[in-house]
Amino acid sequence: xxxxxxxxxxxxxxxxxxxxGRLLQIGVLIAALVVVVGGALVxxxxxxxxxxxxxFHGQPELLRSIGxxxxxxxxxxxxxxxxxxxxxxxATPIARVAFTLGAFALQRDRxxxxxxxxxxxxxxxxxxxxxx
Amino acid sequence: MTTLTLALWIAGGxxxxxxxxxxxxxxxxxxxxPMLTLIFHVDLRYAIGASLVSVIATSSGAAAAxxxxxxTNVRVGxxxxxxxxxxxxxxxxxxxxxxxxxxxxLFGCVLLFTAYRSIQxxxxxxxxxxxxxWAARLRLDSTYPTATGMQAYSVQRVPxxxxxxFFAGILSALLGIGSGIxxxxxxxxxxxxxxxVSTTTSNFMIGVTAAASAGVYLHxxxxxxxxxxxxxxxxxxxxxxxxxxxxxxxxxxxxQLFTGVVVIMAVxxxxxxxxxxx
Numbered sequence: 180x181x182x183x184x185x186x187x188x189x190x191x192x193x194x195x196x197x198x199x200g201r202l203l204q205i206g207v208l209i210a211a212l213v214v215v216v217g218g219a220l221v222x223x224x225x226x227x228x229x230x231x232x233x234x235f236h237g238q239p240e241l242l243r244s245i246g247x248x249x250x251x252x253x254x255x256x257x258x259x260x261x262x263x264x265x266x267x268x269x270a271t272p273i274a275r276v277a278f279t280l281g282a283f284a285l286q287r288d289r290x291x292x293x294x295x296x297x298x299x300x301x302x303x304x305x306x307x308x309x310x311x
Numbered sequence: 312m313t314t315l316t317l318a319l320w321i322a323g324g325x326x327x328x329x330x331x332x333x334x335x336x337x338x339x340x341x342x343x344x345p346m347l348t349l350i351f352h353v354d355l356r357y358a359i360g361a362s363l364v365s366v367i368a369t370s371s372g373a374a375a376a377x378x379x380x381x382x383t384n385v386r387v388g389x390x391x392x393x394x395x396x397x398x399x400x401x402x403x404x405x406x407x408x409x410x411x412x413x414x415x416x417l418f419g420c421v422l423l424f425t426a427y428r429s430i431q432x433x434x435x436x437x438x439x440x441x442x443x444x445w446a447a448r449l450r451l452d453s454t455y456p457t458a459t460g461m462q463a464y465s466v467q468r469v470p471x472x473x474x475x476x477f478f479a480g481i482l483s484a485l486l487g488i489g490s491g492i493x494x495x496x497x498x499x500x501x502x503x504x505x506x507x508v509s510t511t512t513s514n515f516m517i518g519v520t521a522a523a524s525a526g527v528y529l530h531x532x533x534x535x536x537x538x539x540x541x542x543x544x545x546x547x548x549x550x551x552x553x554x555x556x557x558x559x560x561x562x563x564x565x566x567q568l569f570t571g572v573v574v575i576m577a578v579x580x581x582x583x584x585x586x587x588x589x
Contacts, residue, residue: 309530
């Protein structure tokens with residue numbers, strides 16, 4: 180994956196690949212840890228409650244958008260803590276795309292800066308606004 | 312059933328799904344939704360939300376290793392992600408208007424296709440063929456590590472592969488799956504990438520594709536934390552165990568077993584969808 184047209188820099192494709200791999204690992208690890216903590220809280224607080232998911236009700240507003248989830252998680256609402264972990268998990272591939280965009284910019288690879296920016300814009304649109 | 316009991320059962324099922332998915336290379340996501348709807352009677356929308364989350368976890372976890380080993384073609388991945396994310400956002404927009412019974416029928420068809428593909432022999436193809444205009448312009452040709460050193464390969468039929476990825480994205484959002492089967496098919500057979508590069512680049516793209524629709528579904532209230540946490544942690548644990556024992560397991564037998572499970576679930580999903588049971 181060497182690119183003869185790009186300026187030589189320490190941001191070689193190989194270096195970028197190593198960093199992308201590390202970023203994904205750390206993102207999944209942190210998300211999983213937050214979900215483990217939240218899951219333990221859910222089971223200790225609501226473990227005895229009757230669970231049924233056969234009818235769709237949707238989630239309350241608290242668990243549907245970023246601001247309320249973060250506030251709920253810091254208030255140690257168990258479900259909001261799980262939801263924060265899931266939010267971090269969804270953000271991990273998005274962060275990977277943002278990082279790749281930066282790497283292509285440092286390589287002065289205009290075509291791929293543009294392509295990656297399109298992907299990032301689409302992802303952020305869905306993630307921040309929740310519309311499709 | 313109490314929350315605790317249900318969470319334990321779902322976690323157990325999810326570990327199995329993740330394990331089988333990793334060992335067979337078919338991915339666990341394809342059986343998480345049928346498992347949740349058919350066995351645990353979970354509403355299809357909750358099941359899709361929980362499945363997408365587990366798909367992001369396993370694909371990102373596995374992609375980390377493959378990218379570092381140099382198999383993944385990052386440029387091909389990023390380029391095709393344009394198509395999969397547009398497809399995923401479109402699929403998420405459509406899903407609100409499609410009755411769940413129709414989604415169940417579609418799911419059954421995709422499961423049948425998966426089973427069919429998994430028993431088909433994989434035709435080998437040449438790695439270095441005629442230059443392709445788009446592959447040259449976008450500098451997609453690359454090399455990958457083999458037992459005999461770095462092997463160069465060229466990428467073919469980029470527009471056809473790109474179009475297939477659009478459908479992979481729609482299916483991913485509608486059904487809560489990674490669509491790895493279609494992604495690998497498009498890269499291996501249409502774009503003529505080496506098989507190992509196709510599977511790892513597919514895996515690399517799956518996280519981004521699933522994140523596109525998962526973001527929308529979170530806002531729409533499809534992602535239930537209490538249901539999603541045993542699914543996510545279970546599938547992730549199963550996939551990690553699977554990757555560790557991959558060399559020692561009898562994958563041929565497991566693949567036949569898994570294909571059998573997929574066929575049974577396909578029939579059940581079709582039946583439920585057609586009789587309005589979902």
